Amino acid sequence: MDFLKSITIAASGLRAQAGRMRVISENIANVDSTAPRAGADPYRRKIPSFRTEMDRTLGAQTVALGRIRTDRSDFRTKYEPGHPSADGNGYVKYPNVNSLVEMMDMKEAQRSYESNLNVISATRRMIQRTLEILRA
Amino acid sequence: MPISGIPIFSMLRTKMQWHQERQRLLAENVSNSDTPNFRPRDLAPLKIDGPTPGSVAAGIAGAPSASAPVVLARTDPAHLAGSQTSARFHTGRRGVFEIRPAGNAVMLEDEMLKVAANQMDYQAATSLYGRSLGLIKTAIRR
Numbered sequence: 001m002d003f004l005k006s007i008t009i010a011a012s013g014l015r016a017q018a019g020r021m022r023v024i025s026e027n028i029a030n031v032d033s034t035a036p037r038a039g040a041d042p043y044r045r046k047i048p049s050f051r052t053e054m055d056r057t058l059g060a061q062t063v064a065l066g067r068i069r070t071d072r073s074d075f076r077t078k079y080e081p082g083h084p085s086a087d088g089n090g091y092v093k094y095p096n097v098n099s100l101v102e103m104m105d106m107k108e109a110q111r112s113y114e115s116n117l118n119v120i121s122a123t124r125r126m127i128q129r130t131l132e133i134l135r136a
Numbered sequence: 137m138p139i140s141g142i143p144i145f146s147m148l149r150t151k152m153q154w155h156q157e158r159q160r161l162l163a164e165n166v167s168n169s170d171t172p173n174f175r176p177r178d179l180a181p182l183k184i185d186g187p188t189p190g191s192v193a194a195g196i197a198g199a200p201s202a203s204a205p206v207v208l209a210r211t212d213p214a215h216l217a218g219s220q221t222s223a224r225f226h227t228g229r230r231g232v233f234e235i236r237p238a239g240n241a242v243m244l245e246d247e248m249l250k251v252a253a254n255q256m257d258y259q260a261a262t263s264l265y266g267r268s269l270g271l272i273k274t275a276i277r278r
């Protein structure tokens with residue numbers, strides 16, 4: 001049945017957005033994770049990516065979470081000479097996570113997730129209408 | 137005479153198939169709303185002189201009709217049948233309104249509106265189908 005395809009496609013969207021949420025929560029949780037040793041690199045921000053997949057059994061384009069890459073931008077530095085992971089000049093490297101950016105990404109993921117849910121409930125109502133023909 | 141041979145039912149069936157196919161494409165658009173370089177697709181609207189008119193002959197099994205979908209020929213019974221639905225309706229790439237820097241052109245609001253409209257039209261078609269069945273029931277009632 002074709003409606004089940006629609007639901008499966010939307011479910012692939014839900015899965016991808018949930019994976020993105022996981023990466024975002026990792027970033028937010030590690031916003032202050034400094035390096036374990038002096039001079040080492042702290043947590044690096046992760047960036048999720050999406051890719052379109054051709055599902056041959058469905059004959060439709062679903063979405064999947066692609067490779068999770070790391071952000072190559074510079075780390076934030078703070079002058080804290082007493083910090084255990086401070087370098088020779090007294091600077092501590094903090095992760096290159098910007099919580100405002102992460103919040104915006106989270107809102108976007110939430111919005112996409114809701115849209116996919118919306119498609120599923122609309123499709124469900126359409127299936128329900130089809131079944132109601134039997135009762136007429 | 138099969139019930140799908142009655143013109144109103146075959147017409148409604150075509151319409152319902154069209155909405156089903158459109159729902160699939162809209163689900164594709166929404167689920168790929170964050171994929172880079174993805175362009176949304178939509179179905180071409182049904183036309184009276186389109187490839188699938190609600191003709192009486194279309195519903196009769198075995199009767200060759202002009203509205204039969206184009207499918208891949210199977211030269212061996214072990215071959216899998218290709219997907220048939222996509223060949224039946226033309227899926228057109230519509231003109232996009234805006235493209236985000238990542239190359240994605242899906243507007244969620246637009247897609248939501250289309251999902252809702254699709255659902256409403258489908259509901260209208262199923263209601264008509266049910267009413268027509270009721271008419272037949274009235275006719276055969278003694």
